[in-house]
Each structure stands twice: as structure tokens, then as C-alpha cells.
Amino acid sequence: MRKVNGRCIGLEVVSRLPRALKMSSKQGAPVAAVVEVHDLTRRFGALTAVDGVSFDIAPRETFALIGPNGAGKSTVMKMLTTMLPPTSGRATVAGYDVVRQPQDVRARIGYVPQQLSADGELTGYENMLLSARLYLIPAAERRARIAEALAMMDLTEAKDRRVQTYSGGMARRLEIAQSTLHRPAVLFMDEPTVGLDPSGRRAVWRHVQTLRDQIGAAVVFTTHYMDEVEEVCDRLALIHRGRLAAIGTPGDLRAREGSEATLDDVFTDLTETASRTGDGRK
Numbered sequence: 001m002r003k004v005n006g007r008c009i010g011l012e013v014v015s016r017l018p019r020a021l022k023m024s025s026k027q028g029a030p031v032a033a034v035v036e037v038h039d040l041t042r043r044f045g046a047l048t049a050v051d052g053v054s055f056d057i058a059p060r061e062t063f064a065l066i067g068p069n070g071a072g073k074s075t076v077m078k079m080l081t082t083m084l085p086p087t088s089g090r091a092t093v094a095g096y097d098v099v100r101q102p103q104d105v106r107a108r109i110g111y112v113p114q115q116l117s118a119d120g121e122l123t124g125y126e127n128m129l130l131s132a133r134l135y136l137i138p139a140a141e142r143r144a145r146i147a148e149a150l151a152m153m154d155l156t157e158a159k160d161r162r163v164q165t166y167s168g169g170m171a172r173r174l175e176i177a178q179s180t181l182h183r184p185a186v187l188f189m190d191e192p193t194v195g196l197d198p199s200g201r202r203a204v205w206r207h208v209q210t211l212r213d214q215i216g217a218a219v220v221f222t223t224h225y226m227d228e229v230e231e232v233c234d235r236l237a238l239i240h241r242g243r244l245a246a247i248g249t250p251g252d253l254r255a256r257e258g259s260e261a262t263l264d265d266v267f268t269d270l271t272e273t274a275s276r277t278g279d280g281r282k
């Protein structure tokens with residue numbers, strides 16, 4: 001798989017961002033952050049599932065959220081996609097506040113949730129049509145947009161089959177096509193490749209990269225597969241017990257652990273160290 005490097009700012013994306021968008025500096029060049037997360041916290045009763053997390057994501061960046069089961073990754077993603085209100089802190093997506101401007105955020109994101117969401121009783125095309133209506137794609141443009149999205153995900157031939165006959169990889173690719181019909185500025189995917197065989201996983205990422213390059217979206221995803229993180233992401237954040245344990249490029253994080261270290265080593269070391277020192281969730 002090709003190593004991606006999506007740091008440049010696409011005019012297509014920037015033109016859709018509000019003027020007020022804060023400029024932050026990365027490696028000296030001004031870059032508009034398409035996702036800004038500041039001290040984001042979410043409690044469920046006595047449990048602090050997400051505990052003061054802060055990070056920025058640049059347009060067209062491919063950004064992974066990793067961490068053990070129950071670390072708080074999906075909760076972060078649900079807050080960024082307006083599915084769940086934060087207890088405190090703030091976040092903006094495409095320049096809009098997730099609490100105060102949820103409609104503006106929703107219009108500019110695609111979201112592929114952890115649980116499969118396509119309707120198995122319907123065909124691929126019918127699922128796409130539902131999404132086209134949901135995302136208010138004008139009727140005159142629907143056919144062409146759907147055809148283009150299905151072709152990009154290599155699903156044209158399967159479009160008239162019921163989704164329940166699809167492989168896991170095909171169903172995931174359909175959901176990605178559905179969630180990007182409106183050409184969002186940020187595509188959020190929660191464990192997009194869980195349960196897929198290696199070729200299914202590769203196909204998902206190959207298509208996501210093509211799509212990202214074509215529509216100029218940032219991609220934010222969670223995964224438990226470190227090989228994926230190594231191959232597809234520009235940067236990653238490691239979340240452990242609700243807190244940000246590390247952030248950087250895969251190379252940055254490996255370098256912290258020594259020259260021979262793999263991302264698996266980084267993951268194990270950071271999560272076990274935090275557990276030993278009791279640095280964890282309240």
C-alpha cells in the first residue's frame with residue numbers, strides 16, 4: 001500500500017471553510033485546522049470516559065485514534081460528529097462548534113459508525129438513494145453522484161444486489177460511499193476494517209485514499225490494527241483511559257521507544273506504563 005502524505009491544503013476544502021477559522025502553524029507553514037479539540041471531556045455518571053483531550057487535525061490529513069478497548073475513542077468520535085454532547089471542553093469541525101452549530105458540522109462531515117449501518121434488506125443503490133436524500137443532494141444530481149461514488153468504491157456491478165449478500169468489505173465500502181456523497185470536509189470512520197480479511201482491509205484503504213484525494217477530505221479513523229496505522233495515517237493519537245497518552249507521526253512515536261521499536265511496542269509500552277503508574281480514569 002502506498003504511504004500517504006496529504007499535508008497540502010486543497011483549495012476545494014479551504015473554500016468551504018469559514019473565514020474565522022483559526023490558523024495554526026505546523027512546520028512553519030500556516031495550516032487551517034479542520035478539526036480542533038480543546039480539553040474535551042465526557043462523563044457517564046461516575047466514569048470519565050474522555051478526560052481533557054486536546055488536538056488539531058489539518059485538512060486532508062489522515063489521522064488515527066488508537067487505544068485499548070474502552071479507552072474512549074468512539075466517545076471522542078461521537079462528540080466530534082455531534083452524536084453525543086461533551087460534558088465540558090470544546091471542539092470545532094470545519095470551523096463550526098459541535099455544540100452550538102451541530103447542523104453546520106453535520107453538513108460537512110461523513111460518519112461511518114462502529115456498528116454496520118447499511119440496510120441489508122435494500123440494495124446498494126437503494127441505500128445510496130436514501131443517503132442522497134438525507135444529505136439533500138439535488139434530485140437532478142443524484143443519479144450521477146451515486147454512480148460516481150459506487151464506481152469509486154468498486155461497487156457498480158453489485159449495486160442492484162441486496163446488501164445482505166455483500167461481503168463485510170463490500171458493505172463497509174458501501175457505507176463509506178454513502179457517507180461521502182455530499183463531499184464532506186472530514187470523513188470519520190470508527191473501526192472501518194474490523195472483522196475484514198487482509199485483502200478486504202486493503203481494498204477499503206485503497207478506495208478511501210482515492211476518495212480522499214478526489215474530494216479533498218481529512219480522514220479520522222479508529223482501529224486496533226497497527227499495520228494500518230503505520231501504512232495509511234499521517235499522524236495518530238493514542239488514547240488511554242480517556243486521556244491523550246501520545247500524539248505524532250508513526251515515526252515520531254516509534255522514535256520515542258528506540259530505533260527497533262514497532263507501533264505495537266509503543267502501544268504496549270504507553271498503555272502498560274500508564275496502568276502501572278495509576279495514571280488513568282477517575
Ligand SMILES: Nc1ncnc2c1ncn2[C@@H]1O[C@H](COP(=O)(O)OP(=O)(O)OP(=O)(O)O)[C@@H](O)[C@H]1O
Binds near residue numbers: 071073
Ligand atoms: N452511553 C454510555 N453510557 C455509559 N458508559 C459508556 C457509554 N458509552 C461509552 N461508555 C463507556 O465509556 C468508556 C469508553 O468507551 P468507548 O466506546 O469510547 O471506548 P473505545 O475506545 O471506543 O473502545 P473499543 O475499542 O472497545 O471500541 C467505556 O468504559 C464505555 O463502557
Ligand SMILES: [Mg+2]
Binds near residue numbers: 073075
Ligand atoms: Mg469504539
